[in-house]
Amino acid sequence: MKSTPPSRLSGSDVIAGLSVALVLIPQSMAYAELAGLPPHHGLYAAGFPLIAAAFLASSPYLQTGPVALTGLLTLGALLPLAPSGTAEYAKLAALLALVVGVARLLIGMLKAGWVVYLMSHSMMTGFLSAAAILIVSSQIPGALGGVAPLQLGVLPRAWHGLTHPESWEIASIALTFITIGTIVIAARIHPLVPGVLIASLMGLGFSLVTGYTGSTVGEIPSGFSTLSIDLPWDMLPALIFPGLVISVIGFAEGVSISRVLASEDRQHWDADREFLSKGMANVVAAVTGGLPVGGSLSRTSLNRLAGAQSRWSGLVTGIAVMVFLPIAPMLSALPRAVLSGIVIAAIWKLVRPQDIIHIAKTSVPQGMVAFVTFLGTLVMAPHIDRAILLGVAMSAAVHLWRELTPTVVSSREGDQLIVDLSGVLWFGSAAALENQLFEQLADEPDVNKVVLRCSGLGRIDFSGANVLHEMVDHAERANIELTIEDVPDHALRLLSAVGLL
Known part of the structure; x- marks a missing residue:
């Protein structure tokens, strides 16, 4: 018989929430950079939005906040509209978060959570593997310490960085590899060892002690973000389609683990409530200077391993980040190479072409869906929302062909x-x-x-x-x-x- 997750905050929730916060703080900054935003916007998206999400969440484990895939989708949606890193770009990111939030709230209120199942396994396999390649590629210039023009696109920028060794910085490359190695080794020692936090502290210490001259996070505003709805409303039509894509794809990628964990624990899980929870989180992110957020696979696993018992562990995580914000400027000397290493360490395992090959051996039509989605995602970058649409259309066509x-x-x-x-x-x-x-x-x-x-x-x-x-x-x-x-x-x-x- 299935049970209902506990509804009261426990000591285990506090410990788990704080454990996740130690990882989320540097991770949120890294994923904000991936999305083309200054790192402090990631911190804004990791505070109030998590608090709001906790009141509506269904899963006792699912952790909300900035995630890599949503960051990449955000980058693809906004790069054609404004230069990354600018105030205009940040306002567009907030408006995109609002579109994502409203879409998810509507899906949840209409009890239409079934829409996540419109993405076939073959399509998602091809898309996620290609998206992982794009995410890792986007971090190569920063990992090497070089600078590549943003207008080149994700893969050309990576190629530019790799083929211009004169711009490489030995210290940046070393920091990237040390960061990746620290995170990997920490995970092998025990999943609860905060490899991301350890790597960040090591990188920050190195920067402060040696007077590191490479690219760093830079100035981080002190204190909380201000509530604002001063958004570029005239750009709303251009953000509706990518916002709808993020609202569904970002949800499907993140909540899959919470559904599995609920099944293992024989607990009730409600996709519609999770849509409401993630929708409210994005609306709050929009008015607090954040970016689109979703459910995190790695932080959700950590939350469960750390002993979370109820959805209030996410509330604790959000409060912990809010408490940290006034002293966030202490991270201004953190090397960007460390942030690149954090992203690469979290994503590289998702590059799984062998899964596409396995699908093709099992079913040639489904293999074609996976391969075309994979190739389309790489070719159409940064407009990867179009590749998703292509994958959905191919999946529907294959299904229709079978049914005919x-x-x-x-x-x-x-x-x-x-x-x-x-x-x-x-x-x-x-x-x-x-x-x-x-x-x-x-x-x-x-x-x-x-x-x-x-x-x-x-x-x-x-x-x-x-x-x-x-x-x-x-x-x-x-x-x-x-x-x-x-x-x-x-x-x-x-x-x-x-x-x-």
Whole structure:
């Protein structure tokens, strides 16, 4: 029997929430940079939005905040509209967060959480692997200590950085590798070891002690962000489509783990409530100078391992970040190479071309969906929302193609043809079934009786029932006895209505 997660704050929630905050503070800054924003906007998105999300959340573990995939989608949506890092760009990010928030609130209120299942596994596999490549590539210039023109695009910027060794900084490269190594080793020691925090403190200490001259985070405003709705409303139409994409893709990527954890713990989980929770978080992020936020896989896992018992652990995390904001300027000397290392360490494992190959070996059409989405995401960057639309369209086309042709397995017993049907018999596939059957009868003129077994049909609609009736009539005129057996219970009324039963 499934249980309901605890509703009261416990000591375990406090410990778990603080543990996540230690990781979230440097991570949020890194993901803000990935989104093209100054790092302190990541801190703004990790405070009040988490507090708001906690009051509506369904999962006791799911941690909200800046995440890599949403950061990449934000970058792709805003780069064509304004130069990254500018005040105009930051206001556009806040407006985009508002669009994402309103969309998720509407989905939750309409109880339309099922929309996340419109993204097929094949499409998401191809997209996530390509998105991971783009995210890692976006960090290469910073990891090398060089500067590449933003107008080049994600992959060209990475190539520019790799092919201009004269701009490399040994200290930046060393910091990047040390950061990645620290995070990886810490995770192997124990998942609760805060590798991100340790790497950040090491990088900050190195910068302060040695007088590091490479690129650093720079000035961070002290104190809380101010509430504001002074947003570029005239740009709203340009943000509606990318906002809708982020609202669904960002949700599907983040909450998958909470659904799995709820199943393992035999607890109730409500996708519609999570949409409301993440929607409210984004609305709050919009008015507090943040950026679009979502559910984090890594921080959710950490939250559970640290002993979280209720959704209030997220509240504790948000409060901890708010308490930190007045002293956030102490991180101004943090090398940007460390932030690049944090992002790379979190994402590189998601580059999994072997998954696409496995899908292709299992199903060629689904493999094509995965591969085209993968390639489209890389080619269309930074407009990866278009690649998602392409992947959804291909998934729908493959499904429609499958549904247009019902599976027909036939065998002979003397002058009798036994036909076992499976699939869906609807107006789109009914004609194909009729053509297949009468083509076979034309090839086997000695058949005098046909038995259609319908137990394998998942659904028969009115058009399909009419085609079955027409097939019986056509068979009679050809002096063939056609009988229908094993009709599914749901189709008995339809077949009776058209005069077959």
